Amino acid sequence: MVKTPKRTWLKWMVRLLILAAALFFVIGGPLPAWMGRIVPAFSPLTLFAESISQRTWYAGLFWSIPPLVVLLLAVFKGRFFCQWICPLGTLYALPVKISRKTKILQIRINALIFWIILGGAVIGAPLLLWLDPLSTVSRLGVWTLGPGLLIPLFLLFSFFQPQVWCTHLCSLGYCFDLANRKTSKAVFRRDRRQFIAGLGLGAGAAAILPALRRGSGQDIGKNQQKSSVLPPGAIGNFAEICTRCYACVNICPVEIIKVKKGGPLNELAMPELVFEEYGCEESCNLCAQVCPTGAIRSIHHDRKWRTQIGVAKVEREKCLGWTDNQYCMVCDEYCPYNAITTKMRGNIPCPIVDPTLCRGCGACEGACPATREGKAIFVHPVQPQRQLKGLS
């Protein structure tokens, strides 16, 4: 295909427009909630790796169509998506004219990454799926030090080796090479070593991950670090399934979904609920609506309303009622489920949590005004999450 200047110009217009639109969707703002899902949900790699991991086709018909169209495009047009649509590709292509054409990274490891993802998916944990370019772009919606550096780093890299990410590392790009009917056989034959190594590494790592989690779990106990409360609808192996696209972090209207700091390896930079000022709202399921991976199941409001994600516990020695003899009961006031019962000590009302009614929404923890030794009521996670029967 001969590249005319006119065609190049058109291509850049399209790419920049799509990049702008993607950033617009990712940053969100006043847009409808589901738009936060668009960018990460376009990846067929995410769709298939997650479906294999979860042994279920989690995405509904609506959200299955865009990634399947993208894949179909690859069958006939190869890397068309990379060259015309992918916002990350556009970003890395920006310095292509002024880039020095050095070859710092010599070997392509995109096949290895791709097969590690699929190998892990077979075992049930699609490791490295967070390297999917569209999840990476989606991550731009939330600034975090570690994961947030990935894009600037490779943008800088692109000044020395043009589009090094796209050609050497991108697992989605490799997925398109493999899907392309013209190149698939040759590509597969070329990278058969990476196929074997990747599958082995991915499956092996995914298999030992649960052991790793148990081991680090004990460490948590020693350090007295709190384990994470997860968004309502989060599935059992949320930490491994989540691609860290942060669509949920970005959409949460009360900003209680935060990126986890520290913790065991498998929970690295995972979204978790932190109840500093607010609790998880009774009538909101936006995080479930935007999650592109099924890590947070798309649960309907009625079901979310009953989903117990944790149980609150009062720490009496810090409590204004129990210890300071103050009229407080703010936890009761903010509890939307009437899960706090009142025990009178003389004139002073004191809170007790009814665990059969407590959903773990954290409204109490968010509002607790105790300051002497910090808050006096904390939500402890319930995993797996379950449906509360007592709510009416």
Next chain:
Amino acid sequence: MQKLTRREFVKAGALGTAALAAAPAVSTAAAKDKTDVWVFEGESNRALMEACMKTIYENGGFGPNAKKVALKVNAAWDRTPEQAANTHPELVDVFLEKVIETGVKVVMPELPCQRAGKSFVSSGLQAVADKHKVKMIDLKKEKREFVDIEIPGGKTLKKERVARDFLEADAVVNMPVAKHHGGGTLTMCMKNWMGAAEGRKFWHVKGLHQCIADFSSFMKPTWAIIDATRCMTSRGPQGPSEDMIYPHQLIVSQDQVAADSVAALLFHDSPYKVNYLEIARDMGIGETETSNMNIHRITV
């Protein structure tokens, strides 16, 4: 006779830094005349509120030169009007209609407990405000709206930050729903002012009832209108409650303490079951004894 401290504050023109050290203590002498309290009773919320507004305008309205009225409703919770956690929107609708008719501007600032996007909407109050093109100010978002004040009569609470609109308005109207409250026993006018104070979270640490009384010695409304059309008697302030009562009443006074004391009798046999009313009596913030009130009972 009322509106002492807040008015003095406005006159002093000391917004921002608030040097109010020399402000007069709260007048207890005002209680010599019997305090007027109106109790409207009837099934129709609109008729109740129309009667209430008529009475208000027959008794001085919002002052001769009032141009701006700040209305403090209760719109704190993501609950429907029937659940009685927020002021009933039908009442607010009539209030806005009647006040705006006279050419007076109204603002509705509120510091909700839950996100305004939920509580203002579910309560039905955002819709009513929009209908009358009144600005409902979410004080949770607009932190710059708070101004430092000093409370000369305060025992525990001597300083607070108050929403600017309440200080700048020519008249303020306190219009809560009466309901059960875990820590405060009952929410009525005095307790409702917590939705105007930025530092309310610390009141529980300092002593909730004393802080409520202290703050009410500063924030005195031109009119206190208590929505007692339907009330929670348990599981307040948010509910939902299974123990509802339906007094179908509006309790109106220029003395918020008197209004609270009358409303408290819907729930308890004595107003002093509510600790902050006992403190209000001892501090002389307002009238708590019904024997010292002229209670006009009006059936609508």
